[in-house]
Amino acid sequence: MAKPHAFTVYYVKKARNHRWRCSDVTFWCVDEQLCNQWIQALKELLELQKARPKQLLVYINPYGGKRQGKRIYEQKVAPLFSLASISTDVFITERANHAKDNLFEVNINKYDGVVCVGGDGMFSEVMHGLIGRMQKDSGIDQNNPKAPLVQCNIRIGIIPAGSTDCICYSTVGISDPVTSALHIIVGDSQPLDVSSVHHNNTFLKYTVSLLGYGFYGDILKDSEKKRWMGPMRYDYSGFKTFLSHHCYEGTISFQPAKHTLGSPRDKDSCRTGCHICRQSEQQLAEQRKKCGLKHEEDEEEWKVIKGKFLAINVVNMSCACPRSPKGLSPAAHLADGSADLILVRKCSRFDFLRYLVRHTNQDDQFDFSFVDVYRVKSFQFTSKLLEDNESDVTDIGKKHFGRFCRDHPACCCNIANSTWNCDGETLDSSAIEVRVHCQLMKLFARGIEENCKEASRNQSRVEQLL
């Protein structure tokens, strides 16, 4: 063609396993006016997409995971943002809590979203900064465990560059930087439940993925000393913790989540546009309207369980990750205002191994006599050691017996406390109070999409124009 006119359209192409890729197609035309009309029409259509971010604040942890955060952002993500005309202010962290502290100072209203490049710990930092800033600006006291927290409308995007990347995997279906960047560009939005953790009217932490005592707390505590090993530290400490086989004694109280239709033993999992999340949120909103300022949870029943546990896990989402593609609780929901409480009671090493292996295959990990699972909206835990110390009984023998159970010298039951693993950060408190806050924040994601065979077969389908 003599002097043809042309324009290129960049679009998202869906590939296998929830992966998204950027593709392009160039249109040629001999008529210049017609070509310009097309360009104008496409630009106008893009302007109408109000959910798409124009200005982002980006935090990069250069030391997360395999220390590739900066390279991943510069080589894989920044070129896509510039193609989509997104402007960015990039901040490379120099220490832990740098991003969190910075979020209390920046002019946050300037941005349509915050992006964190790193792992679950980095996400947690950014989330604490944003939620904390929101409560501070609204005069909400985070130390009050019953305070109704203000929702955070600034979305967070996660570019996975950590060791587990469980939050990214559980909300997108894969931990892949390009896929996550494309979800940010098209302006996806996924609400997320957040649980607050308190001790004696003092705020400790927020959690969105795992709050684990015993097995996962011990793995984390050991692995922190081996950060130099990178993501491998979890395999090393996981094996060591498995062999040590410690169990811990304590009292658990919880309020069952009655507002939701779902159950942790459901066969269906939370997927894009999940109706269980939608209905549960509506049900909670109606309850809140009815009760007004009165705290409805004060009136609801508490269940109490005492025992010896190898693991106590509270999960707000499935906690799926490359190590366990179905996660700790495969049917947990991202935005239903509830968490799944998984109790693994004292059992043999062999049984515990059978339980762990089921996280990696299709068998039901809750189908064991020593495993119980409950869907809850609030939860409390006090370790036996703390209960004993607080009680008036002055059993000197008990206090001087050492680390292990006084009932049976051969018992694996540890008198010392474990620590909590709170989204990959350690939390040293032997008594905690946890409350789920329905849809407190939003991510640039859309939840895991149903596996659509047609989408992977017909890969050239134009999904979303960039």
Ligand SMILES: Nc1ncnc2c1ncn2[C@@H]1O[C@H](COP(=O)(O)OP(=O)(O)OP(=O)(O)O)[C@@H](O)[C@H]1O
């Ligand atoms: N510049 C920095 N130097 C040291 N620590 C940092 C820095 N920036 C952030 N951090 C801290 O590093 C911790 C771990 O980071 P991150 O979550 O990115 O990686 P990871 O622990 O390898 O991955 P995962 O959390 O997925 O297991 C975070 O809690 C964060 O507070």
Ligand SMILES: CCCCCCCCCCCCC/C=C/[C@@H](O)[C@H](CO)NC(=O)CCCCC
């Ligand atoms: C014989 C084979 C047995 C295999 C068993 C595999 C079971 C894997 C379950 C994985 C659960 C991950 C839960 C996610 C927790 C994150 O918030 C946290 C921060 O990134 N990661 C860890 O604590 C890191 C936790 C790492 C655990 C290994």
Ligand SMILES: [Ca+2]
């Ligand atoms: Ca939930």
